Amino acid sequence: MGINASGLSLGLVFWLDSVNVTISHYGVSMILRLRSAISLLTCWCFVTTVSASSANIGLVIATGGVQVDGVSVPGNAAIFSGSRIASDGISNLRFSDGTSAVMRPRAEITVYREHSVLLQGVTMQRGADKHPVIADGLRISGATPNAAVVVEVKDESHFVVAAAGGELEVRTSTGDLVSHVVPGKDLSFTISQAPAGIPPNNVQICGRLGGNDKLIDEFTSVPEQLQGQGLERYRGKTVQVIGTVVNPSATSQVVDISTIRVVSSCGVAGSGAAPAATSIRSGKGLILVGAAMAGLGAAIYYSVNSGGGPSPVTPAVP
Numbered sequence: 547m548g549i550n551a552s553g554l555s556l557g558l559v560f561w562l563d564s565v566n567v568t569i570s571h572y573g574v575s576m577i578l579r580l581r582s583a584i585s586l587l588t589c590w591c592f593v594t595t596v597s598a599s600s601a602n603i604g605l606v607i608a609t610g611g612v613q614v615d616g617v618s619v620p621g622n623a624a625i626f627s628g629s630r631i632a633s634d635g636i637s638n639l640r641f642s643d644g645t646s647a648v649m650r651p652r653a654e655i656t657v658y659r660e661h662s663v664l665l666q667g668v669t670m671q672r673g674a675d676k677h678p679v680i681a682d683g684l685r686i687s688g689a690t691p692n693a694a695v696v697v698e699v700k701d702e703s704h705f706v707v708a709a710a711g712g713e714l715e716v717r718t719s720t721g722d723l724v725s726h727v728v729p730g731k732d733l734s735f736t737i738s739q740a741p742a743g744i745p746p747n748n749v750q751i752c753g754r755l756g757g758n759d760k761l762i763d764e765f766t767s768v769p770e771q772l773q774g775q776g777l778e779r780y781r782g783k784t785v786q787v788i789g790t791v792v793n794p795s796a797t798s799q800v801v802d803i804s805t806i807r808v809v810s811s812c813g814v815a816g817s818g819a820a821p822a823a824t825s826i827r828s829g830k831g832l833i834l835v836g837a838a839m840a841g842l843g844a845a846i847y848y849s850v851n852s853g854g855g856p857s858p859v860t861p862a863v864p
Contacts, residue, residue, distance in 0.1 A: 601626045603659045604642050610635015610651065630656045633667075645673030661685070668698045670710060681705040682737055683830055684724060689713040695727075706838045708732040715797075718830050722747075722794035725766035725824075725835050733765065734838035740827050747791040748827035749801060752812035752820040755780050761787070764812035765824040765835050774803030783808050786820040794828070813837060 604625050606612055611634035614623055625631065625639070633649040639657065640646050649655060653667030662671065663680045671679045674695040675688030681699050686707055688695070693712030699705045707716065707727050714727040716735070727733055751763040751770055759777050761770045772787060786809045789801040813822035813836070823836035 602642070603627050603657065605640045606631055606637055607640065608633060608635060608637040610637075612637050625657055627659050628656065630654070630665075641677055643673075643676055645671070645677040647671045647677075664697050664699050664705075666699050666701075668696065670694060670696045672711075674714060675712075681707075682735070683719060684735065684737075684833075685717050685719065686727075687715055687717070689715045689726065703737045704735070706732060706734050708838075717795075718828050720795075720829055722791075722828050723768060723797060723799065724826055724828070724833055726768055728767055731767070732838040734834075734836050736834040736836075737830060738832050738834070740832040744827045744832070745790065746827060746829065747794050748788070748825075749791055750786070750788045750821070750825040751801070752784070752786045752809065752824065754784050755782065757781050761785070763824055765837065766826075769798040771798065771800045772803055772806075773800060774806070777803075777806075780806060780808065784811060784820075785809065786812070 602624050605622060606614065606619070606625050607622050608619075609621070612619060612623075613632040613634075614625060614629050616630070631637070631639070631649070632654045633651060635651055637649040637653075638646065639649065639655075639662075641657075643659075647655075647662065648670045650668040653669050654665040655667075655669055656663045656665065661678045661680055662669075669679065671677060672692070672694045673688070674686065674693045675691055678685050678687035679695055679697050680686070681697050682702060682705050684705075686695050686697060687693075690712035693714055694710040695714050696708040696710050697705060707714065709727045709729045709731075711729065713729070716724040716727065716733075718724060724735075725733060751761065751766070751768075753761040753764045753770075755761050755772065755777070759772045759781070761772060762768070763770060770787075772789070774789075785806050787801065787803055788805045789803040792800040792802060809820040810818035812820045823834045826833040826835065
């Protein structure tokens with residue numbers, strides 16, 4: 547607002563002291579009322595200044611065109627909680643929490659202090675354990691310190707995730723675990739309306755059953771503890787399981803089995819093979835998790851570091 551709160555307060559106090567001599571015959575009450583008004587004005591100016599500063603959550607640094615809330619801005623601009631950023635070239639985002647992100651051309655993202663929402667295109671978020679990315683309603687965060695996530699949103703129901711460093715978790719808005727993502731294993735997520743009759747927390751998983759009745763799903767990499775009758779004859783074999791997750795928010799889940807069958811492999815077409823995806827029924831709908839074309843994480847690193855844009859930035863507090 548262009549007002550220096552401390553200077554305004556000091557000037558008014560000096561003015562009040564001079565006026566105090568000439569209007570003393572009006573009594574102390576007028577002086578007290580004036581001092582109260584000055585105190586309120588000074589407090590209001592201070593709060594306004596702090597609020598404006600706290601809304602600033604970082605910077606956008608672009609080599610090409612970039613728009614913030616629909617307005618074209620120069621190469622560097624402050625960003626605020628709720629800012630919608632559309633990148634024509636490669637843009638770097640530096641957040642005040644020490645994390646940073648790289649936006650590919652035609653990416654669009656809404657940024658907040660605690661997370662970002664990718665609306666379309668590709669972005670790489672460093673420090674995803676502190677600053678997650680939300681894509682199509684699913685929250686992608688780091689499961690290990692300093693994890694970096696690469697996300698490509700294709701449309702409102704389909705996105706791809708790669709772990710560019712460290713391991714990631716993908717969860718629903720209610721905290722239910724959908725998938726782990728490990729480096730070198732890009733995953734595709736497709737969200738659709740669940741068919742009638744499929745109960746909540748229903749899963750279809752596939753993997754090799756261990757001697758302790760534990761299975762790591764081939765696609766989601768989530769450890770599953772199976773419980774049911776007659777599991778001993780399936781141990782050591784690759785099985786497809788349909789069941790209900792008892793503890794959907796846990797990192798290691800327990801599954802009550804509805805059906806189990808031996809398959810030749812997970813995700814390979816042909817007789818005796820399981821479907822090439824894991825299905826999860828949650829409050830978000832039916833989520834299909836499958837293998838994506840590898841190289842999403844490597845592709846954005848190459849693009850950023852080979853002259854296609856600025857080198858990855860060192861996070862800085864604006």
